Amino acid sequence: MVDFSSSPSIDEISHRCFIDVELKDVIVIRKKDAIVTNGTTGLTCWRASAILAEYxxxxxxxxxxxxxxxxxxxxxxxxxxxxxxxLQSSCLTDGNDYVLDQLKENVDINFPQENYISVRKLDWNINYKNQIPILPDIIIGADLIYDVEVFTGLxxxxxxxLETPNSYAILAQNIRNRxxxxxxxxxxLTKQxxxxxxxxxxxxxxxxxGICFEKENGNTVDCLNEVFCSNYSFDYKSKIGNEVLLAEIFEIRMNINI
Incomplete structure (x- = not known):
């Protein structure tokens, strides 16, 4: 597996390519190179998204x-x-119009003909039923837990x-502020x-x-040259003893005991 990043262009746009030799496929991600562009951080490709993709x-x-x-x-x-x-269907969402334009381009690059993947605008502060056509079985998200101001809406x-008993969310989060x-x-989460x-x-x-996934049962899986995490720089580290903790992954469900 190889992860290639193209050189930035004049408008600071580059493409990151994730090649899976076994799958004989490639994922191409168009991104901005600046951390913040047009008032949002959503136009660059963050490490937590690579970690979640690998998981x-x-x-x-x-x-x-x-x-x-x-x-x-x-x-x-x-x-x-x-x-x-x-998948039966896949719906990728964001709340920022600039991000949505780039997201649509990335979906078109990787799925030029498929109609089971879609891009929708989703405002966490507006009733979801008017925005998303299907009820998901699985929700995923990377680096969403960063600002207390978005907690209520999220x-x-x-x-x-998460209305059905078998539905759940998987969230991957960089460890910045415990x-x-x-x-x-x-x-x-408890409030909701x-x-x-x-x-x-x-x-x-x-x-x-590379990285190491440590499962809750104690098993570990090394990812030294994998599809999504092989060439990412691992900054924002939280050191615990001799360990360098990069991120944690959580499963979220409705609490049916309430």
């Missing part, structure tokens, strides 16, 4: 499911899920979509009748290259 590729089975991605940004995680799984959106993350998990469990910790591999 979905390695550990998930979404066969015949309807998938919804929240805060898709460049769309890497949602595009990867659609490439690697035989949690309400999760609650609205207090912010804990507030979301232990306070905001949601519960969570951590399903994996993502560590920098002891070699300093």
């Amino acid at each position: 979905i590729r390695l550990f998930c089975d979404f066969t015949d499911k309807n998938l919804l991605e929240l805060g898709s940004g460049c769309g890497l995680s949602g595009i990867a899920a659609t490439k690697y799984h035989n 949690c309400q959106t999760l609650k609205n979509f 207090d912010t993350l804990d507030s979301f998990l232990n306070k905001e 009748g949601l519960k969570y469990k951590r399903i994996a910790r993502v560590l920098l591999h002891k070699s300093g290259h």
